[in-house]
Amino acid sequence: MKITEAKAQFINSWGALGSQWGINRTMAQVHALLLVAAKPMSTDDVMAELNISRGNANMNLRELMDWNLVDKVLVSGDRKEYFTAEKDIWKVATAIMYQRKKRELDPMMKVLTQLSNVETSGAADAEEVAAFTKAVKDIKKFTEQADKTMDTIIKAEENWFWSSFLKLFR
Amino acid sequence: MKITEAKAQFINSWGALGSQWGINRTMAQVHALLLVAAKPMSTDDVMAELNISRGNANMNLRELMDWNLVDKVLVSGDRKEYFTAEKDIWKVATAIMYQRKKRELDPMMKVLTQLSNVETSGAADAEEVAAFTKAVKDIKKFTEQADKTMDTIIKAEENWFWSSFLKLFR
DNA sequence: TCAAACTTTCAAAACTTTTTGAAAGTTTAT
DNA sequence: ATAAACTTTCAAAAAGTTTTGAAAGTTTGA
CATH class of the missing domain: 1.10.10.10 (Winged helix-like DNA-binding domain superfamily/Winged helix DNA-binding domain)
Known part of the structure; x- marks a missing residue:
């Protein structure tokens, strides 16, 4: 070629x-x-x-x-x-991760935090509120963990990351 | 609210x-x-x-x-x-990861593999070919690691993942 | 100071993606 | 077998995104 x-x-x-x-x-x-x-x-x-x-x-x-x-x-x-x-691909990847997290994930996180406070307005919608609250709570918990993980990766040295990661998964 | x-x-x-x-x-x-x-x-x-x-x-x-x-x-x-x-957010996340990897990342990987074979057609473009080859090689290596990592996450059990993985990354 | 060399802006045009809704297709109950 | 109840398809329309290019703005060297 x-x-x-x-x-x-x-x-x-x-x-x-x-x-x-x-x-x-x-x-x-x-x-x-x-x-x-x-x-x-x-x-x-x-x-x-x-x-x-x-x-x-x-x-x-x-x-x-x-x-x-x-x-x-x-x-x-x-x-x-x-x-x-920037030619260092690790730096490229972490820069992209940093930007996308900041621009797109962080705003979602903010919304999830706000949505954790929903009133149960009477017995009529109790079930609906319960389902909503649980889903939001679960998504928020997951997102918080993913957030922390990404922050660690963004700050990490490439070698440290791959070596400690590989140790876990083999 | x-x-x-x-x-x-x-x-x-x-x-x-x-x-x-x-x-x-x-x-x-x-x-x-x-x-x-x-x-x-x-x-x-x-x-x-x-x-x-x-x-x-x-x-x-x-x-x-x-x-x-x-x-x-x-x-x-x-x-x-x-x-x-599907309400289990871990399952949701891994399903999305699986699909996007399959649809979008795997095709890129395939192209990178093909591109690893470029001819140096004379001395004229030696420098250009060298830069291209190095960049593609680096990207390919990174992508292979990311690929393996994603496969592991996709197959992982949620509990195992959070307990062992996040001990490292927090 | 001037004007050439360059960069930035942005309204309009081109292009891409998404949505609509009615017609065609399928399934099910009688 | 039929028709009502439902799902799927897809061409045309609407909406959204990207691109163009010329005018405005900026910088630099003489």
């Missing part, structure tokens, strides 16, 4: 994966492009490689910087901005 | 969460509705609660059954089909 073809396929699959997980397909593709790039790329490079507009390239590069997956780098003798992706 | 309000908020938040993670918002809402329901619901019940069409309700109920999150139940003396959600 040739490098051009291989790159295209990687970008394509990474884009599809992102898209299936609620990430803008183009953002994932830009990320993929930078992940496998040998050196920093400019906005124009990204535009040319992915056949996208300047606005689109700019927007997604900035979004990737917000996620701490991409950094600006200065190339001396050039006025353009260049971009590189 | 009143039960009706609380339910509505839970359904809303669960729907938003699903949506952010690439799951059809209505599918997540139907799931939420059934998760907190005191007893099985018919298609008409779901339609009425969520204000959605028959086609939409039917489609999402079937999809939830495909994910093994919802089951048909027979209510004697009624010709309609009724539906309940």
Whole structure:
């Protein structure tokens, strides 16, 4: 397989994966492009490689910087901005976990906490309230554990994580 | 807070969460509705609660059954089909993990394996090929570990999981 | 200070996904 | 066998998301 073809396929699959997980397909593709790039790329490079507009390239590069997956780098003798992706996959994974937890899981946790206080307004809906309360309580308990686990992983060193994890599961 | 309000908020938040993670918002809402329901619901019940069409309700109920999150139940003396959600959150989480791994992660893994074989076609692209190969290799290695970890979690007993796993990660 | 080189913004257009609802299909009771 | 009760399908419409590109904004070097 040739490098051009291989790159295209990687970008394509990474884009599809992102898209299936609620990430803008183009953002994932830009990320993929930078992940496998040998050196920093400019906005124009990204535009040319992915056949996208300047606005689109700019927007997604900035979004990737917000996620701490991409950094600006200065190339001396050039006025353009260049971009590189974080290549350490453990760091990539924990950055994504951190962001998604913060943006999407934490708000759900907050709602679950609020919902733990429902009044039983009379005998009429006792059963309904009981079912609701139990479900919310269970989901909250699970989410709290998952939350703690994720916090640990986010802070963990890669080697420590894999080695202690593997010890448990063998 | 009143039960009706609380339910509505839970359904809303669960729907938003699903949506952010690439799951059809209505599918997540139907799931939420059934998760907190005191007893099985018919298609008409779901339609009425969520204000959605028959086609939409039917489609999402079937999809939830495909994910093994919802089951048909027979209510004697009624010709309609009724539906309940799996309420054990550990089972819910592992079912979701299993499905998403199978549908979305496994295909990526397959692509990564294929991409491990790229030719260095001359000295011109040596650097480019090296960067690509290293990135793909690293991602593949990480994904393999994550894969194994997920398989273990999916097969694990809830109690065993929380007791041994969380001793480490808290 | 100026203007060239570059980045950002955002309204409108293009595209994608979801929803609707009526028609077709299936099951069940008599 | 029939018809009522129900479920499924799917083409068209609606809603939601993404992309474009040109105008506005910013930075830099002479």
